[in-house]
Structure formats: C-alpha cells, structure tokens
Amino acid sequence: MPNPTQTPALEFVGVSYAYPGAAVAGTKGGVGEAIRGVTLDVRVGERVGILGPNGGGKSTLLKIALGLLDGYEGKVSVFGRPPSVARREGLVGYVPQRVEAELGLPVSARQVVQMAATVGMPAWRPSGARVRTKVDECLSMVGASDFASQAVGKLSGGQLQRVMIARALAREPRMLMLDEPTVGIDAAGQQRFSALIERLNKGLGLTIVVVSHDLRTIATSCDRVACLRRTLHYHDAPGGLTPAVLAEVFSHDIEAVFGEVHIDAHAAADCHDPTHHHHHAHDHGGGGQG
C-alpha cells in the first residue's frame, strides 16, 4: 500500500511550461503554455493515470518528469531528486509510443532489451552472462520469452509493447512511465496490458504512471486518475470520474467520443493529502497547445 509519509515517487508543484516561441506566438497571456499550474503527486507504489486529449500537455508533463525538458516554472521532484538526476540514476523506466521505433532494423526482441541493459557499458567489455540473465528475467516478467528471438518487425502490437516494457525494466527502474500504451492494441491485448501493469505494480512494487487519451486504458489499469488539459481538472480515483468532468476535459460529448462509458470502479484510494482534491482550473480558453 502507498505510504503517505514517504518521499513521493513523482511530485509536481505549480508547474508551468511554455515552449520557446510558443509564448511569442500567443497573443494573450498563457496561450502559448503547454501546461499551467500543474500540481500532482504520485506516491511510491501507486498506479496513476494521466488522462487528457491530444495536445493537452500530456507529453510535456512526461518530458519534464523524465528530465528531458528544462526551463519550467514550479517544482518537480522524482523520488526526491531533480528529474535530470533521477534520469541519470535510471530511476524512471520509459515506455514510449511504439510507433516511433525503427521496426525495419533487423533486431530481435531480446536484442532490444539488451540494448537498454548494456547502453552505458564500456565498449571493450563483453555483455556476458549477467546481462543475459537480466535480459531473460525482464522478458519473462512481461511474458515475452516465447517470442524473444523473433525479429521486432514481425511482432504484433501487443507483443511489441511488452518488449518495450521489458526494455524499460532492463535498467531496474523504480517507476514506469508509459506514453499512450494501448494505441493500436485490440481489446484482448488491452486486458493483458492491464493484467501486466497490475503484476509489475504488485509483484515488483513499481510505481506506474500511464499517460493516455484513452479512458478505458486508464480506468482498467490505474488506481487514481488526473485529468490534464493544460492544467489539472480532476485528480482522484477513476470511479469518481463523471461524464461532466470528462466533457470538460475533452470538450466533447463523451458518449460521442467513447461510446457508452463503463468505468471499472476501483475502490477510491484513500487520499489524505489535501492537494489531491480537485484542482479545478478556471481557464477554459486555448487548449490545443503543446
């Protein structure tokens, strides 16, 4: 169970970020901002989903947490460290949207995981038995042992995603951040994904952050949800998400977007931190930035 006295896995306090140039292009104050005034914390061992429309600032938030984007306002810490330090220490495993990898490269699933396991190793040192064992462990943890020697270009979307998760695990992170993990994955694959996230969370004690525009993905794999459209609109258990909040975040009729919404009602995580209650923003303008 998450321990409220422990240093949070991820903490954002009043974080704003505007891409250089975007601020110049914006005519009114804040229009060029990708995210504004985001306060969020993810405790060790939690599974938190960040839900929002495309262009709502999700990837900006992710990049900041990964230590890839500097120059933000506010305070960000990852396991009590600045994000860039946490990145160097390999505390955060990153699972990108899979479409960005070069699947034409003739490498096997095992080689992809090995790349991450050996990335910082001196060139003259052979990878050896220890790396092999670690790579095998990561592959079996995500259920990818069966297709470990297949070329990545021949894997299905769900298989490839598991390989990407295994790759993130190869650096032995304490938190896993997943970007749009279920794009292009069928319903059965989504179920396997949720089961895998639960296994990594409960079995390895990994803190999980899932960033997605897909409500189902988050509802079925997370304990808590934060809704992001430039700023946080909602921050609590997914069971409490109402169509009204969703409509506000996505500025659409939710039923039209998602069909009939069934939210898997996980028990609301008991959350004593006052900052966790509804951060409602009064800024409904803009959108579409970031």
Place this chain on the structure above:
Amino acid sequence: MRTIEYLFTPELASTYWAIVVAGLAIAVFAGALSVLVVVKRLAFIGQGVSHAAFGGVGLAYLIGVGAGSDLGGRFALLGVLLAFSLAAALGIAWLGERSGARTDTAIGIVLAVSMALGFVLLREAGARAAATGSPAPPAIEGVLFGSVVTVTWLDAWIAVGTAALLLGAMFLARRPMLFWAFDERVCEAFGAPGAKMKILLLCLLAIAVVVTVKLAGVVLATALFVLPGAISLRLADRLWVVIGVSIVAAVVGVLGGLVISFESNLQVGPGVVLALAAMYALSMLTGVGTRRLA
C-alpha cells in the same frame, strides 16, 4: 580474359592488385556502413556528401594540393575533400533539424552548388595548369565516375587504414549506435547519447565517401553505401547476418565492377553500380528479410 592477364602478368600485376586491394577495403567498410545508412534513411544525405567532394576536388587542384602522389599529397587532397564533405554532412543535418527547412531541400541545394562549384574550380585549375605548366587536374569524367588508372598502392593502404578506422569506431560505438538506430527519440531517456551518434555516423560516412570517391567517382560512390544494405536487408533478418551479407554483397559488387571495368575499359563506378543493381534485382525475388526498409 583481360582481368586474368592484368592480375597475373608480372609487369602489370602490382598495378592491378593495388586496385583490387583498394576495392576490397572500400567494399568492407561500405558494406558495414550501408546497413545503417539504409536503416537511418541517410541515402540522400550520402548523395549530398559525395557530391560535395566534387567541389573539394576542384578547390584542391586550384590551390595546388591535388596532384601530390606521396603520402602528404594524398592526405592534403583527402583533407580538402573531407572538409567539404563534412561541412555538407553536418550542414545538411543542421539545416534539416534547426531551421525547419526540409532536409531534401537542403540536400538539393548543397548538391547542386557543390557540383557547380567543382566544375568552375576544375576548369579554372585546368586553365592555370596549362598557363604555368603545373600538373593538370584529372579529367572531369574520372572524377565523376571513378578511375582506376590513378589508384596506387598508397591509395590501397589508405583504404585499408580507413577500413580499420571505420570498423574500429563502429565496434566501439556499437551499443549507443544500435540504440540510436532503433529508437532515436528515446535515447536521452535511456541515457544513450543520441545526438552524438548521429554526428558520429555522418562523420564516418563523410570519411568513407571521400576515400571511395577516387575509385567509384563522386556521382556513384554513394551507391556503395546504399545498395549492399538494401540487398542484405532483403536477404536476412538477423543483425549480424545482415551486416555480414551486406559486406559480402559489397565485395562481390566491387569485384564484379572491377571485372566489368577491366574487360570493357569502362569507368569503375558504373561497373560496380550495375553489378550491385543486378544483385539487388535478384534479392527482390526472395522473401526472407523484413522488407520494411529495402
């Protein structure tokens, strides 16, 4: 067959074996780099880089460093060529990323400008050489399509040294290079030096192209960095096998090209390209590789 005659007649053997050794060394590093060039879609950048060498040849002869046949002279020529090619490679990469200009536009401009510049400079160098009696620049046809008659043992050893340098660098950088090749956008998140790998590969490509230009010519040199990888990616789907097949394809292509060249007095470049193209056509009949790229 003239090839047999050239290689095994004592008076001719030394001259022609130098060409073969240079060709083999070039084939080895070209084949190894080729897989990365195809996977990272650098074929067109390679064109820009090799055409930039044409401007380099023109400048080298104009300022009088092109004609030296000793080691210093060769390195001076290669140095000027490398300066042009590196500037082209890094300039194209920079233009493509920073200014928002499209990479293909940048290459189109660099390519045309260096060809025009090379032509003007070579004409000027020729006129000056005729007036002063200094060594004449090489025939433009040879610069464009390659010429074997000027390849010496010195060139052969430079090619062998280049092969050692490039393969060594690729071996030392294999881990971050592979990570970058597979998933460029997440390098930083995983602590892999992505931007450096791109610059390293462009530098290796510029060095490789500059050494290849003498044999295959500035127009056709890049074929050696594209076709072997394209062939091997169709024939195999295991990384080390693909690289091995690519090297073998390059070696076969260069040897085939040399035979065509010796037999028919053709420039080497076209012979190599046609030999590799024939192999590529054959490889299209198979269905082993992943086919996503080639």
